Amino acid sequence: MSRTLKLAAVIGAMTSLPITPSVAAAENLKVVASFSIIADFAKNVGGDRVDIITLVGPNGDAHVYEPKPADAATVGSADVVLVNGLQFEGFLQRLVEASATKAPVVELTKGGEVLRNTGEEGHHDQDKAAEGGEGHAAAEEGHEEGHHHHGESDPHAWQSVHNAELYVKNIADAFCAADAAGCDTYRANAESYGQQLDALEAEIKAAVAEIPEDKRTIITSHDAYGYFEHEYGIKFLAPEGVSTESEASASDVAALIKQIRQDKASAIFVENVTNPRLIEQIASETGLKVGGELYSDALSDKNGPAATYLEMMRHNITTIKGAILGS
Amino acid sequence: MRTNWASATAIALLLSLSTSAAHAEEVTAWRLFISDHADPKVTVIDAVDGGKLDTFQIKGPASLHRSESGRTVFAVQGSAGVVTGIASGISFEDHGEHGDIDVEAPKLAGVEIAGEKPSHFVDHDGDFAVFFDGEGVARIISEKAVLEGKSDFRELKTDAPQHGVAVAYGSHVLLSEPNREKPDELPVGIRVADKAGAQVGGIHACPDLHGEASSGNILAFACATGLLVVTHGDGSPAIRHLPYSDSLPDGKTTTLIGGRGLQYFLGNYGADKVVLIDPTIESDAFRLISLPTRRVHFAVDPVRAKFAYVFTEDGQLHQLDVVKGEIASSLKLTGPYSMDGHWNDPRPRIAVAGDRIVVTDPLQGVLHLVDATSFQKTGDIAVEGKPFNIVSVGGSGQTHEGE
Numbered sequence: 207m208s209r210t211l212k213l214a215a216v217i218g219a220m221t222s223l224p225i226t227p228s229v230a231a232a233e234n235l236k237v238v239a240s241f242s243i244i245a246d247f248a249k250n251v252g253g254d255r256v257d258i259i260t261l262v263g264p265n266g267d268a269h270v271y272e273p274k275p276a277d278a279a280t281v282g283s284a285d286v287v288l289v290n291g292l293q294f295e296g297f298l299q300r301l302v303e304a305s306a307t308k309a310p311v312v313e314l315t316k317g318g319e320v321l322r323n324t325g326e327e328g329h330h331d332q333d334k335a336a337e338g339g340e341g342h343a344a345a346e347e348g349h350e351e352g353h354h355h356h357g358e359s360d361p362h363a364w365q366s367v368h369n370a371e372l373y374v375k376n377i378a379d380a381f382c383a384a385d386a387a388g389c390d391t392y393r394a395n396a397e398s399y400g401q402q403l404d405a406l407e408a409e410i411k412a413a414v415a416e417i418p419e420d421k422r423t424i425i426t427s428h429d430a431y432g433y434f435e436h437e438y439g440i441k442f443l444a445p446e447g448v449s450t451e452s453e454a455s456a457s458d459v460a461a462l463i464k465q466i467r468q469d470k471a472s473a474i475f476v477e478n479v480t481n482p483r484l485i486e487q488i489a490s491e492t493g494l495k496v497g498g499e500l501y502s503d504a505l506s507d508k509n510g511p512a513a514t515y516l517e518m519m520r521h522n523i524t525t526i527k528g529a530i531l532g533s
Numbered sequence: 534m535r536t537n538w539a540s541a542t543a544i545a546l547l548l549s550l551s552t553s554a555a556h557a558e559e560v561t562a563w564r565l566f567i568s569d570h571a572d573p574k575v576t577v578i579d580a581v582d583g584g585k586l587d588t589f590q591i592k593g594p595a596s597l598h599r600s601e602s603g604r605t606v607f608a609v610q611g612s613a614g615v616v617t618g619i620a621s622g623i624s625f626e627d628h629g630e631h632g633d634i635d636v637e638a639p640k641l642a643g644v645e646i647a648g649e650k651p652s653h654f655v656d657h658d659g660d661f662a663v664f665f666d667g668e669g670v671a672r673i674i675s676e677k678a679v680l681e682g683k684s685d686f687r688e689l690k691t692d693a694p695q696h697g698v699a700v701a702y703g704s705h706v707l708l709s710e711p712n713r714e715k716p717d718e719l720p721v722g723i724r725v726a727d728k729a730g731a732q733v734g735g736i737h738a739c740p741d742l743h744g745e746a747s748s749g750n751i752l753a754f755a756c757a758t759g760l761l762v763v764t765h766g767d768g769s770p771a772i773r774h775l776p777y778s779d780s781l782p783d784g785k786t787t788t789l790i791g792g793r794g795l796q797y798f799l800g801n802y803g804a805d806k807v808v809l810i811d812p813t814i815e816s817d818a819f820r821l822i823s824l825p826t827r828r829v830h831f832a833v834d835p836v837r838a839k840f841a842y843v844f845t846e847d848g849q850l851h852q853l854d855v856v857k858g859e860i861a862s863s864l865k866l867t868g869p870y871s872m873d874g875h876w877n878d879p880r881p882r883i884a885v886a887g888d889r890i891v892v893t894d895p896l897q898g899v900l901h902l903v904d905a906t907s908f909q910k911t912g913d914i915a916v917e918g919k920p921f922n923i924v925s926v927g928g929s930g931q932t933h934e935g936e
């Protein structure tokens with residue numbers, strides 16, 4: 207609500223000032239992106255009109271990130287703050303509060319279809335939010351700010367390229383609201399990046415089509431691929447839920463191993479944001495060979511195989527296909 | 534008739550179930566636990582209405598510690614050689630879509646751990662470690678055991694008596710390493726012990742070790758040379774040394790507290806300064822903040838992550854903006870409390886209870902109440918004797934009838 211209002215206020219200010227604010231013309235838009243994938247989208251839309259600071263960088267896990275005072279200062283001086291929403295960034299509320307930022311905080315999943323985590327039972331939140339009005343160290347917000355609801359909604363919407371287009375549209379809208387003079391550029395950039403996303407999606411669909419239907423069940427460490435599954439028809443199972451915050455219990459793992467045997471999973475993968483140990487253990491118990499590393503909630507660093515969103519999605523589908531067909 | 538009546542009840546019940554969230558009562562409860570500088574007692578005050586809830590007689594004057602969960606308060610009685618567990622009476626349970634609060638009377642938990650000169654108390658994820666300086670022994674007990682009234686502690690011995698510290702860190706224990714050449718001086722490092730008590734790796738040097746705190750997933754010890762920074766490594770704790778930056782004047786941190794909501798550490802550094810520390814960055818990890826006079830006590834605000842508070846000997850409470858790294862406001866609360874004299878003389882201590890900052894004024898026998906949002910004094914509460922150490926426990930949650 208307040209976000210919408212803030213955004214509306216910014217748009218209002220722009221329309222009442224037909225002359226472009228000198229700030230936008232004189233210097234770049236200061237954009238804060240909560241994590242690396244959003245930063246990449248923002249770079250594609252903003253081009254050289256924006257300066258982007260990323261809070262949770264390459265290979266970082268935004269689910270459990272603990273914001274620092276310097277992050278609050280960064281957010282405090284931003285013109286636009288881009289976040290995923292759907293409680294992906296567990297730190298967001300306390301960071302925004304501490305920053306006292308006047309910038310619009312734009313949830314890029316707004317307007318999209320939200321998947322609920324229908325995952326297996328057992329992914330109960332640990333009793334961590336039960337914290338008398340005080341943040342659990344840096345890990346939880348307290349009851350004072352209203353109760354922290356652990357989302358059942360799956361926040362990993364970017365795992366569908368279709369949704370990535372929504373992120374891009376929302377970014378373009380946010381940039382246009384903050385910098386009307388650059389709006390045509392942002393729209394044009396979004397349009398051409400959108401074409402690359404369309405091509406990417408076609409590639410993913412073609413790759414999935416080459417995988418026999420009875421081999422389309424695979425294992426990763428946490429439930430990060432619900433949207434990929436929903437959009438492209440590969441079934442992902444994982445010992446951890448939609449957040450990496452609570453660890454998988456022994457019974458979760460046992461249930462998963464049983465399910466792997468029943469569903470005859472074709473391949474198992476480690477993820478760049480999580481400890482590979484649990485996956486290695488499940489692999490050895492089920493006789494599956496670890497088929498490589500998938501990028502789930504963060505890009506690789508710039509020398510890695512997933513330095514951009516396009517590279518990440520290509521790397522993931524290539525790795526998945528290679529492991530299944532090679533098995 | 535009877536059938537109709539029954540079905541009407543059933544409908545009423547269904548209605549009440551379906552709207553239970555709306556009908557559940559939102560309850561806020563905050564309690565202050567206050568020890569006396571001279572008398573062996575802990576006074577419990579309802580921070581919401583200012584009324585006294587109870588007074589517990591213990592064996593000696595105590596320093597107080599609350600657990601991370603807030604369910605337990607520990608009274609460490611150094612001179613009496615005992616540590617007493619108190620159940621705060623307030624607990625929270627998370628139900629995903631809402632949080633429940635349970636409020637009962639505070640009571641002595643029935644757990645006492647005796648030993649020579651208990652000093653530092655550390656809670657890490659619900660495991661409490663108390664270090665007994667006179668024996669060089671750590672005694673570790675879980676919060677669960679304390680709340681069940683069971684004195685089921687385990688013991689780890691170091692090589693010598695020392696003013697030490699221990700942390701139960703998952704399946705490992707971190708123990709201070711005594712100074713062998715000069716047994717009266719502070720410990721010289723940290724040793725890691727596994728579940729069986731066997732040493733893992735070498736000693737992590739930390740000369741003049743004094744001060745320990747956690748913030749989020751980072752634990753730190755203060756040393757004469759910098760901080761030891763502990764994180765979860767692959768299978769055992771990962772420990773690295775973060776040296777004080779060259780830009781700092783000569784000095785060291787001997788008291789450390791950890792940010793909540795934001796990840797940072799706040800330490801003393803010289804008598805009239807504090808240092809803000811972000812151990813995750815390479816350069817500018819330390820930001821020094823000068824105070825108008827010498828520092829008496831400091832505390833972080835667990836609710837408004839942006840603020841910490843420092844009390845100085847001129848009787849002022851300062852609101853420290855940890856984002857900007859500067860004092861945002863100052864408020865005169867008490868008469869002067871000189872830092873000349875013994876370190877443990879009666880001087881003010883700070884606790885934050887929801888929207889209130891509470892400062893003890895031992896020589897006047899009162900607690901000063903400051904509104905955390907306006908940073909203005911809103912009242913005080915008289916407490917018999919010399920109210921000294923203080924901790925607060927509480928928060929808001931829902932209660933449901935019939936549970």
Ligand SMILES: [Zn+2]
Pocket residue numbers: 269362428429430448449450502503
């Ligand atoms: Zn995730």
